[in-house]
Amino acid sequence: MIKYIKSLLLKLISIAVIVYLMIPIAVIIIFSFNKPKRFQNTSWNQFSFDAWTNICRDQTICRALGTSLKVGLFVTIVSTIFGVLISFAITRHKFKGKAATNLFVFLPLATPEVILGASLLALFLNVFIPLGFWTILIAQITFTISFVVVVMNARLAGMDPRLEQAAMDLYATPFQTFRYVTFPLALPGILAAALISFSLSIDDFIVTSFNRGGVVTFPIYIWSAAQKGIPPQVNVISSIMFLGSLLLVLLAGLISKNRKLKQV
Amino acid sequence: MSIVQESIPVKIKVKKNKTAYYLILPGIGWLVLFFLVPFFTLLATSLQKPAGTTPDDGYLPALRFSNYSSALSEYYPQFFRSFVFSGIATVVCLLLAYPIAYYMATKATKYRNLMLVLIVAPFFASYLLRTNAWKTILSGDSFVVSILNSLNLLPDGRILNTPIAVIAGLVYTFLPFMILPLYASLEKIDIRLIEAAGDLYASPRQSFLNVVWPLSLPGVVSGTLLTFIPASGDYINAELLGSINDKMIGNVIQSQFIDLRNYPTASALSFTFMALILVLVYLYISRAGTDELV
Secondary structure: OHHHHHHHHHHHHHHHHHHHHHHHHHHHHHHHHEOOOOOOOOOOOOEOOHHHHOOOOOHHHHHHHHHHHHHHHHHHHHHHHHHHHHHHHHHHEOOOOHHHHHHHHHHHHHOOHHHHHHHHHHHHHHOOOOOOHHHHHHHHHHHHHHHHHHHHHHHHHOOOHHHHHHHHHOOOOHHHHHHHHHHHHHHHHHHHHHHHHHHHHHHOOHHHHHHOOOOOOHHHHHHHHHOOOOOHHHHHHHHHHHHHHHHHHHHHHHHHHHHHHHHO | OOHHHHOOOOOOOOEOOOHHHHHHHHHHHHHHHHHHHHHHHHHHHHOOEEOOOOHHHOEEOOOOOHHHHHHHHHHHHHHHHHHHHHHHHHHHHHHHHHHHHHHHHHOOOOOHHHHHHHHHHHHHOOHHHHHHHHHHHHOOOOHHHHHHHHOOOOOOOOOOOOHHHHHHHHHHHHHHHHHHHHHHHHHHOOHHHHHHHHHOOOOHHHHHHHHHHHHHHHHHHHHHHHHHHHHHHOOHHHHHHOOHHHOOHHHHHHHHHHHOOOHHHHHHHHHHHHHHHHHHHHHHHHHHOOOOOO
């Protein structure tokens, strides 16, 4: 009986934590259907589809979103390539300074974002690099590489190296082994890493705010709008991004589940 | 599934040649240039002196160590507050995260993946909007606050613009960073060890304290670090949910750097902050007795 109550309690706490994590997201989605009384979209006024049917009414919102998507694309490509290469070296090769490399790659994750942003700004100011689009790219690539490496390491460590050995034993060239064995096995990890660096980039505020110059990304727009009121269109865009990514992740989960079932 | 089969050591074939260096070169080169070098420019900037009377005149290279003493004597309350707020938030996160991580690792086999997705789901919605949503939830006329008020639970009659709101915001923001590493380390625990403890007449309490908790320590250490470090540097929660008296060190660094363009003071604060974090992390890891971080 006591055991039953304990496990029920554990279940209830878990559900409560999940609900707690979901509450603000529910608020974001609900308030995308609000027609605010004045500028502040913080108290419920009237149900309306206005914001959903007219997302780009304020052009600055969509321009900021466009900038963020462009930055995100560049950042994802560069940091995924850099991070995947490092991860291959760490998990598949033996070399002098491997432990040091591992630690060094981990350090940006253990550095508060303000420090990352501030130190990069100090660099740009001292060597007179003008702030703007390119400095945002540099800053975001710097902090996303480590996330890519961590995700890829987990994936590659779980890959059976005997599969590659088998390919080699069957006279596959190193390139063929990579093309037909290593790469397909690593691909889900690469995609996951890319997705993570894209979402980190598109949502980054702190590091970007230090190095942006006059460029306005989507989070920067939200921050500057927060004072006089965030328009419901921002909630619409955020809701779409949220539901879209959730769908993508659930779909990926289903596909990999199906594949596993087929293999059995 | 037999034990023997699982424990056959797989010899990982490692290649020993120069390829590894070519592989790490672009990424590590990038990090040296844009992560390591900036710390030196930050240090250099923190010692500069103003060239004129306004920020527009710029700053000149110097060795003005007084930047540090004046910055610290003015802003030590914000330093202190940052570490207290993020310390409390980390403890609350641990208390909330442990049960759910344990539940996912041991009980919820069917819903495990769905729960994992829901735990990372907040990252898919804008961080600023999520924090701003708490402003709506905790505002004076909201349903949560009126309930708490009718129960006389709030001494000031409000949550927004109090330290509680800032800490609650930090807990919310960084909770997934605590749950995930905890879950990863709890999931690795062989359930048979817990059963064995029970068979040897350990009470549930004893088997938790002597078996589960020690084995989950790597997760506890990395979870607390992944929560404490970013939380102490965060300034969004303090800015949106706190009052002027709840500002953290991130707020000061941000406004000194970007609004006031007082680069030497801002750099001195950043450098001191980084040094304090490193000392705290070092002390913590050496006490926790584990170096297994990644």
